[in-house]
Amino acid sequence: MLRIIDWTIMIVYFVFVLGIGAVLKRYVKTSTDFFLAGRSIPAWVAGLAFLSANLGAQEVIGMGASGAKYGIATSHFYWIGAIPAMVFVGVFMMPFYYGSRARSVPEYLRLRFDEKTRGLNAVSFAIMTLFSSGISMYAMAKLIQILHIFDAPFAWLGLPQAWIFHFSLVISALVVLGYILLGGLTSAIYNEVVQFFLIVAGFLPLVWLGLKNIGGWQGLKANLDPSYTHSWLGMSNPHTNRLGVEWFGLSMGLGFVLSFGYWCTDFLVIQRAMAANSMNSARCTPLIAAFPKMLFPFLVILPGLIAIALPTQNLANLAGTHAATTIEGRGLIPAKMDASGQVIRDKDGTVELDYDLATPNMLLHYFPTGILGLGLTALLASFMSGMAGNVTAFNTVWTYDIYQSYINKKASDEHYLWMGRMATIFGIALSIATAYMATRFNNIMDMLQLVFAFVNAPLFATFLLGMFWKRTTGHGAFTGLLGGTMAAALHHGLTLPQGGVPGVKGGWIAALHIYPSEMAQNFWTAIYAWTTCFVITIVVSLLTRAHDEKELKGLVYSLTERPTQQGLSWYQRPAVLAVVVLAATGLLNIIFR
Amino acid sequence: MGLDIRLPIGFLFSIFGVLLIAFGALSDKAIYERSLGININLEWGIVMLLFGALMLFLGRRGTKV
Numbered sequence A: 001m002l003r004i005i006d007w008t009i010m011i012v013y014f015v016f017v018l019g020i021g022a023v024l025k026r027y028v029k030t031s032t033d034f035f036l037a038g039r040s041i042p043a044w045v046a047g048l049a050f051l052s053a054n055l056g057a058q059e060v061i062g063m064g065a066s067g068a069k070y071g072i073a074t075s076h077f078y079w080i081g082a083i084p085a086m087v088f089v090g091v092f093m094m095p096f097y098y099g100s101r102a103r104s105v106p107e108y109l110r111l112r113f114d115e116k117t118r119g120l121n122a123v124s125f126a127i128m129t130l131f132s133s134g135i136s137m138y139a140m141a142k143l144i145q146i147l148h149i150f151d152a153p154f155a156w157l158g159l160p161q162a163w164i165f166h167f168s169l170v171i172s173a174l175v176v177l178g179y180i181l182l183g184g185l186t187s188a189i190y191n192e193v194v195q196f197f198l199i200v201a202g203f204l205p206l207v208w209l210g211l212k213n214i215g216g217w218q219g220l221k222a223n224l225d226p227s228y229t230h231s232w233l234g235m236s237n238p239h240t241n242r243l244g245v246e247w248f249g250l251s252m253g254l255g256f257v258l259s260f261g262y263w264c265t266d267f268l269v270i271q272r273a274m275a276a277n278s279m280n281s282a283r284c285t286p287l288i289a290a291f292p293k294m295l296f297p298f299l300v301i302l303p304g305l306i307a308i309a310l311p312t313q314n315l316a317n318l319a320g321t322h323a324a325t326t327i328e329g330r331g332l333i334p335a336k337m338d339a340s341g342q343v344i345r346d347k348d349g350t351v352e353l354d355y356d357l358a359t360p361n362m363l364l365h366y367f368p369t370g371i372l373g374l375g376l377t378a379l380l381a382s383f384m385s386g387m388a389g390n391v392t393a394f395n396t397v398w399t400y401d402i403y404q405s406y407i408n409k410k411a412s413d414e415h416y417l418w419m420g421r422m423a424t425i426f427g428i429a430l431s432i433a434t435a436y437m438a439t440r441f442n443n444i445m446d447m448l449q450l451v452f453a454f455v456n457a458p459l460f461a462t463f464l465l466g467m468f469w470k471r472t473t474g475h476g477a478f479t480g481l482l483g484g485t486m487a488a489a490l491h492h493g494l495t496l497p498q499g500g501v502p503g504v505k506g507g508w509i510a511a512l513h514i515y516p517s518e519m520a521q522n523f524w525t526a527i528y529a530w531t532t533c534f535v536i537t538i539v540v541s542l543l544t545r546a547h548d549e550k551e552l553k554g555l556v557y558s559l560t561e562r563p564t565q566q567g568l569s570w571y572q573r574p575a576v577l578a579v580v581v582l583a584a585t586g587l588l589n590i591i592f593r
Numbered sequence B: 001m002g003l004d005i006r007l008p009i010g011f012l013f014s015i016f017g018v019l020l021i022a023f024g025a026l027s028d029k030a031i032y033e034r035s036l037g038i039n040i041n042l043e044w045g046i047v048m049l050l051f052g053a054l055m056l057f058l059g060r061r062g063t064k065v
Helices: A004-027 A031-039 A043-052 A057-078 A083-099 A104-110 A115-146 A151-157 A163-214 A217-223 A247-263 A267-274 A279-300 A302-309 A355-366 A372-405 A411-439 A443-468 A475-496 A516-545 A575-592 B006-027 B029-032 B040-064
Strands: A495-498 A513-515
Touching: A004 A163, A004 A372, A004 B006, A031 A163, A031 A267, A031 A372, A043 A163, A043 A267, A043 A372, A057 A247, A057 A279, A057 A302, A057 A355, A057 A372, A057 A411, A057 A575, A083 A279, A083 A443, A083 A575, A104 A267, A104 A302, A104 A372, A115 A163, A115 A355, A115 A372, A115 A411, A115 A443, A115 A475, A151 A163, A151 A302, A163 A217, A163 A267, A163 A279, A163 A355, A163 A372, A163 B006, A163 B040, A217 A475, A217 A575, A247 A443, A247 A516, A267 A279, A267 A443, A267 A475, A279 A575, A302 A355, A302 A513, A355 A372, A372 A411, A372 A575, A372 B006, A372 B040, A411 B029, A411 B040, A443 A475, A475 A495, A475 A516, A495 A516, A513 A516, A575 B006, B006 B040
Parallel strands: A495 A513
Antiparallel strands: none
């Protein structure tokens, strides 16, 4: 039960979030201030925001859920699925993003290729960000409902409990709207940094208590099957590991295509680096983010592992239900229930677990009132940072790449600043609409993966060729992207995961191939999309007229001067940071193999 | 930008630290059964206050220069 101290902590946090926006308001004078934070953010601030913008719903809750489901192998989403791509974008790609002075990723595509490539990317990206921010909102409102956070105040005010979902949705939307309208990207970045520290402050004591309780890593090993505590064991065959995917699909699908497609081309994160105060800061942004990213599995995955390893106990008082009955489950994770309150079982009769409750139940299990308020605030913070990241990326792409490019080309800077604020408002309104649409879907993680696979998977092939092969043409890039996305859809339509029913899970054309798991199917969808885009782009580029080399200065590797590292201390050099973080990640893989 | 981010972080964490320390010192010990008998409010409050103070110190020094 939440008490006054918990409410105080939550309210203090919300006051601070809006207060930061209010203080920053007077610094927002031009559209560059609003959309790119005046390109004045120091490297470490941009780095933590780079990390935090990605800390949406899929991170804290989803990674805890995956930890409980797949074990420590979930860390592949960090050690393979993020770090190498973050290093690559910092060392090799940032010189073109930042150096070209493009204001967004689609604008870089305009400079490097042509108008249609930009348009395609801008529109698909805008839709995707609204989608993600809606999902974040939905997940947050759902969580508030499940944890019964607002039950007591609603009962006290005599309001129906059914309104809690709508209330949570609207209030979180209003807070994000408030601080972005006031301070723009600076406000979003500053709040993301606060959120980063808050998430660490809320989860570190949880992991500490949990590990102390279970007897540390050795205790986890003693209580769990080895498949939970090894990240590489049984990876030679999809049937002998918990992920249901083999090492090649994992490292190519997740480690190369999906991960590089996200971290190297997604404007949501790149925007944070573009806001940095110098070329070197921009290059260091993803590298600085990589250090905490590498350690995040211990903060977000371990709670899930601990939750499944604890002895199964009566979950009734934890889950917040008022019924005195014992709820089935394992460890701290309750079984999934259908609408009539019956436990859902799969066809072998095994109870299906509601993994998304792993992390929230850990908080309720270990945290007494007081620090519980802090833990819940950290959860809410993670949702809001994910939402705000999407909204700031959306308003920039909308204003610069859609409105300024196609609707109103020659307006004053004040007008674009105004449009940015308007875009924030209708972007959030559309997110709310998406959130209501999302009430029909269940597993957030799998759905996000599917969207990434279709839209993002081919993207990295386009950027890789565009940045490192000067012969790539606009026609090549455009047809490659279309072809890649179509290949993704086609592959998804022709394959099914084991036990899947044709439909959203795939196989809507015909089920020609059955993958051992949905994850394997997603990874291979991405691999096919990427390869198709790569090949089509090369072929079409060779058939079409090359760009004039003078136009490509600063946009392509062979025609751009290398950024100098002279006069920088060793810890400011991207190459040094890159080697250190890669070596440390390699070491973690060996320790937890 | 005119505002050093370390200052708001410092203030926020100091306030949280003070709140948790005060509540931890006054609260009934029975509620700490779930946190393995550790007064986690008091202990983590001290850590947060120290971190907040460090951020305030760094932020103030950074603003003066």
